[in-house]
Amino acid sequence: MEALIKTGKYPVWLSDGVLSQSRIDNLIKENIEVSYFDYVIDIDNEESREEALLTIAEHHPKERIWSESRPTIFSYQ
Numbered sequence: 001m002e003a004l005i006k007t008g009k010y011p012v013w014l015s016d017g018v019l020s021q022s023r024i025d026n027l028i029k030e031n032i033e034v035s036y037f038d039y040v041i042d043i044d045n046e047e048s049r050e051e052a053l054l055t056i057a058e059h060h061p062k063e064r065i066w067s068e069s070r071p072t073i074f075s076y077q
Contacts, residue, residue: 001068008032013056015041035059 005012011033014024017040027034037055042048049067056065 001066005032006030011035011060013037013052015039015043015052 004010005027008031012027012035014034014036016037018036019027024034024036037052041052053065053067057063
């Protein structure tokens with residue numbers, strides 16, 4: 001997804017610990033809209049995933065949300 005992120009066309013949301021703060025800062029310097037949770041999203045827990053997706057949907061209503069996790073990629077709209 002890095003190539004897609006680097007286009008700067010889409011806001012990026014990250015679970016805590018996915019990228020270092022310096023890497024996040026570099027993305028922001030590249031004018032990429034980055035938001036991150038201050039906690040780790042348990043991708044194996046449906047409730048945890050759903051809560052994160054609902055938070056993102058609140059900030060980006062009616063936008064398609066793509067989530068990359070191991071090993072599945074799914075879309076939530």
